[in-house]
Amino acid sequence: MDFGLGSADDEFRAEVRDWLSRHLVGRYAELAGRGGPGSEHEGGEARRAWERELGAGGWIGLGWDRAHGAYGNRSATLTEQVVWAEEYARARAPGRMGHIGENLLAPTLIAYGDEAQRRRFLPGIARGEELWCQGYSEPEAGSDLAGLRTAAVRDGAGYRVSGQKIWTSLAAEADWCFVLARTDPGERRHRGLSFLLVPMDQPGRIEVRPIRQMSGTAEFNEVFFDGAVARDVVGGEGAGWRVAMGLLAWERGVSTLVQQIGFAAELADVVEAAVRCGAVRDPVVRDQLVRQWAELKVMRWNALRTLGAAGDAGAPSVAKLLWGGWHRRLGELAMGVRGAAAVLGPADWTADAPYELDALQRLFLFSRADTIYGGSDEIQRTIIAERVLGLPRVER
Numbered sequence: 001m002d003f004g005l006g007s008a009d010d011e012f013r014a015e016v017r018d019w020l021s022r023h024l025v026g027r028y029a030e031l032a033g034r035g036g037p038g039s040e041h042e043g044g045e046a047r048r049a050w051e052r053e054l055g056a057g058g059w060i061g062l063g064w065d066r067a068h069g070a071y072g073n074r075s076a077t078l079t080e081q082v083v084w085a086e087e088y089a090r091a092r093a094p095g096r097m098g099h100i101g102e103n104l105l106a107p108t109l110i111a112y113g114d115e116a117q118r119r120r121f122l123p124g125i126a127r128g129e130e131l132w133c134q135g136y137s138e139p140e141a142g143s144d145l146a147g148l149r150t151a152a153v154r155d156g157a158g159y160r161v162s163g164q165k166i167w168t169s170l171a172a173e174a175d176w177c178f179v180l181a182r183t184d185p186g187e188r189r190h191r192g193l194s195f196l197l198v199p200m201d202q203p204g205r206i207e208v209r210p211i212r213q214m215s216g217t218a219e220f221n222e223v224f225f226d227g228a229v230a231r232d233v234v235g236g237e238g239a240g241w242r243v244a245m246g247l248l249a250w251e252r253g254v255s256t257l258v259q260q261i262g263f264a265a266e267l268a269d270v271v272e273a274a275v276r277c278g279a280v281r282d283p284v285v286r287d288q289l290v291r292q293w294a295e296l297k298v299m300r301w302n303a304l305r306t307l308g309a310a311g312d313a314g315a316p317s318v319a320k321l322l323w324g325g326w327h328r329r330l331g332e333l334a335m336g337v338r339g340a341a342a343v344l345g346p347a348d349w350t351a352d353a354p355y356e357l358d359a360l361q362r363l364f365l366f367s368r369a370d371t372i373y374g375g376s377d378e379i380q381r382t383i384i385a386e387r388v389l390g391l392p393r394v395e396r
Contacts (some may be wrong), residue, residue, distance in 0.1 A: 005236055012076075016084055021091075027046045033265070035097070036097025040217075052129060055129065056128075062081045063079065063107065064107065074287065097131055098131055100132045105125070105132050106125050108247040109121060110244045112195075112242075124235035131174045133172060133177045133200075133223075134256075135168060135180065137168075138163070150180070152182065159229070163225050164222060166220075166223075167221075168220060171220075172210065175197055177198045179193060179196045180195055194236075209222045210220060260323070270337060270360065273334065285333075314384050317388075321380050324370040328367045335364050335380065
């Protein structure tokens with residue numbers, strides 16, 4: 001299979017590199033490599049301004065349907081989307097605060113929303129002015145999303161939403177949250193759910209509580225809804241499960257290539273650490289490093305192969321299984337190559353203030369969750385078994 005890009009893509013790559021080099025300056029340059037998974041708490045104000053910078057440059061929404069360019073995004077082929085993703089990651093541009101709106105909600109509105117919803121919400125996302133968070137998981141309904149308890153009751157032309165969501169990234173910064181809630185209490189499991197758009201600025205009706213992790217940071221949040229008002233339902237009442245599953249299909253697209261370039265940078269850091277401390281002389285360590293490199297190449301080829309493969313029910317699950325396990329093993333290797341030094345804090349640490357973990361320590365701690373969040377490995381294997389291989393469904 002030919003994974004090469006054409007001359008038009010090379011020209012587009014030059015344009016992207018030029019724009020990034022001219023705009024990644026000042027406070028944005030100071031955020032290089034920051035704000036991604038494990039460090040989403042860093043540089044919030046500047047990263048929000050960076051979203052508006054991207055919007056003004058026309059770089060938000062490259063993956064949207066061409067027919068909807070009127071909503072603010074420039075048209076781009078699939079290979080141009082790949083080029084943009086690769087160059088953004090290589091430039092170590094700040095971690096995106098708008099990716100949930102751009103890469104998850106926007107394609108969902110294009111596929112399932114009505115024209116009024118597209119006109120209301122897509123331009124704000126394209127300009128980098130409105131940020132979104134995702135209200136799916138609950139304390140008793142994470143991987144088993146169909147067991148959610150958050151309820152939405154009809155109130156005039158809208159709904160009143162009550163319940164709790166958890167593990168919500170960017171909830172404290174977001175302007176809006178798309179929430180999966182039960183609108184028909186008489187139905188069970190996948191039936192009777194609706195996909196609602198909820199404004200976050202509702203004092204007294206929405207409370208956001210940070211979740212402090214063992215790394216010392218709080219990227220995730222709990223969100224409590226107490227009669228919060230929602231006016232928009234996407235896809236119609238009761239169609240929430242279909243819309244929610246459609247959204248998850250967008251989650252494993254071109255963005256996986258950005259993720260993999262970030263992985264490559266982390267692998268390079270681990271290799272550098274192995275060389276610096278002499279662990280690379282160990283043949284077992286060398287074998288592990290080479291294996292990580294080879295598996296990362298395979299993940300890239302698999303991601304390119306499956307881009308645009310509409311209807312491939314197993315592709316997202318296969319991708320999640322590949323990168324989740326790979327990244328967790330990289331975190332373990334990052335500690336292994338450094339030996340006892342991996343568990344030490346900085347030399348100048350004092351008991352007066354908590355110390356900052358270094359990049360490889362954060363990698364290890366954060367990557368412990370990779371095989372759980374976004375759908376655990378067990379759930380992904382069940383999806384492949386039932387929906388792709390046609391094996392008998394598991395009794396639940």
